[in-house]
Amino acid sequence: MRFRNNAAAVRVKIEKELFMTKILVVDDDKDQLKILSGFLKKKGFDPVTAQNGVKALEEFKKNSFSILLTDLKMPEMDGEKLISEINRINPIVKKIMITAYADVETTVNVMKAGADDLIEKPVNLEKLLEKLKKLESEYFMDEESEAIMSEIEIQNLPVKIIGKSTEIKEAILRAGRVASKNWTVLLKGETGTGKELFAKLIHLLSDRKDFSFVEINCGAIPENLFESELFGHAKGAFTGADKDKKGLVEIADKGTLFLDEIGEMPLLMQAKLLRFLQEGKFQKVGDTETRYSDVRIIAATNRDLTAMIKENLFREDLFYRLSVLDIEIPPLRQRKEDIHLLTDFFLKKYGQSNFSFDDEALNSLIKYNFKGNVRELEHIVQKAIAFSRTNIISKQDLPPEVRFFREDDSSILKEKVSVLEKEMIITALEKNGWNQTKAAKSLGISERVLRYKMQGYSISKD
Numbered sequence: 001m002r003f004r005n006n007a008a009a010v011r012v013k014i015e016k017e018l019f020m021t022k023i024l025v026v027d028d029d030k031d032q033l034k035i036l037s038g039f040l041k042k043k044g045f046d047p048v049t050a051q052n053g054v055k056a057l058e059e060f061k062k063n064s065f066s067i068l069l070t071d072l073k074m075p076e077m078d079g080e081k082l083i084s085e086i087n088r089i090n091p092i093v094k095k096i097m098i099t100a101y102a103d104v105e106t107t108v109n110v111m112k113a114g115a116d117d118l119i120e121k122p123v124n125l126e127k128l129l130e131k132l133k134k135l136e137s138e139y140f141m142d143e144e145s146e147a148i149m150s151e152i153e154i155q156n157l158p159v160k161i162i163g164k165s166t167e168i169k170e171a172i173l174r175a176g177r178v179a180s181k182n183w184t185v186l187l188k189g190e191t192g193t194g195k196e197l198f199a200k201l202i203h204l205l206s207d208r209k210d211f212s213f214v215e216i217n218c219g220a221i222p223e224n225l226f227e228s229e230l231f232g233h234a235k236g237a238f239t240g241a242d243k244d245k246k247g248l249v250e251i252a253d254k255g256t257l258f259l260d261e262i263g264e265m266p267l268l269m270q271a272k273l274l275r276f277l278q279e280g281k282f283q284k285v286g287d288t289e290t291r292y293s294d295v296r297i298i299a300a301t302n303r304d305l306t307a308m309i310k311e312n313l314f315r316e317d318l319f320y321r322l323s324v325l326d327i328e329i330p331p332l333r334q335r336k337e338d339i340h341l342l343t344d345f346f347l348k349k350y351g352q353s354n355f356s357f358d359d360e361a362l363n364s365l366i367k368y369n370f371k372g373n374v375r376e377l378e379h380i381v382q383k384a385i386a387f388s389r390t391n392i393i394s395k396q397d398l399p400p401e402v403r404f405f406r407e408d409d410s411s412i413l414k415e416k417v418s419v420l421e422k423e424m425i426i427t428a429l430e431k432n433g434w435n436q437t438k439a440a441k442s443l444g445i446s447e448r449v450l451r452y453k454m455q456g457y458s459i460s461k462d
């Protein structure tokens with residue numbers, strides 16, 4: 001590209017750099033540094049190199065990086081130490097460790113040190129690129145969700161959303177993005193995942209925050225009273241209607257109407273709601289006057305609405321209207337790293353911040369499947385506080401369904417390790433032309449174990 005003047009060229013350069021992801025690359029091997037930074041530049045990243053951990057830390061304090069790519073074995077300060085130092089300064093930076101031999105033990109140690117991913121030497125650049133792209137998008141997601149979290153703090157909003165898992169961050173990010181839009185939002189998730197909490201968050205982050213947030217639990221209203229509840233009624237509309245009554249739609253004017261358990265709404269009401277959503281107008285029961293109300297609808301469901309549509313229990317047109325923007329709140333068992341944060345939060349909430357769960361108790365909670373999600377965890381914490389004789393809560397203080405729960409041990413670390421293990425096995429097999437004897441040898445495991453693992457991970461040549 002040619003520029004008529006220098007200023008334009010400089011501006012484009014600055015703009016480009018502003019949007020390039022900054023990566024700190026650390027290795028004591030000069031040649032390796034050159035290869036990596038050359039490759040990263042070519043792929044549109046902005047790499048800064050350092051030859052040892054100490055220099056890397058200096059660079060890190062000067063610039064704001066999104067990703068750290070570091071060698072493990074280096075003189076003075078090794079990669080593990082560097083990662084833990086960086087974690088103390090800015091934990092949301094993504095970290096990849098380069099290791100010479102990644103056996104399971106090294107992998108576990110590297111992950112424990114706080115690395116987000118690991119890549120083996122000699123570095124396969126395409127694979128590295130794949131990992132960087134994934135971490136880059138995670139980084140930006142973290143940044144955006146952190147911004148929303150600090151907005152909650154700064155404005156002192158009365159909602160506390162605890163969690164640091166990618167899953168919950170994604171939900172927070174989506175809530176933040178949809179808040180300012182006026183469209184309908186559908187919150188999907190199992191019971192107790194926090195749908196109501198998210199509905200409040202969306203309202204509080206929106207321009208409607210100074211107006212009402214009105215909730216209606218569609219499962220709790222008798223069918224014959226539904227219409228009057230939602231749209232109101234005129235005096236004398238039916239027996240017992242001794243005065244005019246405003247409906248929730250009118251009460252929520254300029255604010256948000258939260259339709260909880262939307263799947264329980266009777267079909268006839270679904271049609272009336274659809275009309276209101278399409279035209280913004282309604283009539284009170286027993287009244288002919290057309291009224292208008294400016295409400296933003298947030299609906300929530302723990303049922304599978306698409307399955308209900310097939311059984312003619314839910315209107316398809318209403319579904320499409322409601323789910324313009326949808327947010328899935330993931331079950332707790334899919335974001336186990338949030339469990340200990342939530343237990344600490346609930347201990348504090350019940351005024352017992354001097355209490356803690358011992359490792360065994362915490363592990364039992366991590367293994368548990370939480371059908372009732374965060375609400376169930378909250379109740380477990382409440383009960384444990386009551387039953388524990390000391391301020392250290394142990395496994396015995398947990399309810400029997402947790403204590404005796406048996407399922408595959410699936411801690412986060414294990415999950416991460418198995419993803420990497422699978423990748424290592426495939427790489428070893430590929431490197432050795434799918435010769436299992438050689439691959440097993442290079443991995444330092446027996447052929448029998450290799451075959452067993454291949455079967456477990458469904459790895460085959462084709």
Ligand SMILES: Nc1ncnc2c1ncn2[C@@H]1O[C@H](COP(=O)(O)OP(=O)(O)OP(=O)(O)O)[C@@H](O)[C@H]1O
Nearest residue numbers: 160161162190191192193194195196197302374375
């Ligand atoms: N991420 C979270 N951080 C802190 N508290 C949470 C979180 N998620 C849920 N909670 C708490 O758990 C409880 C259940 O949440 P909520 O009522 O929002 O769930 P729900 O999805 O609406 O459940 P249901 O489908 O049963 O109505 C509430 O006390 C809520 O404050």
Ligand SMILES: [Mg+2]
Nearest residue numbers: 195196260300
């Ligand atoms: Mg709810």
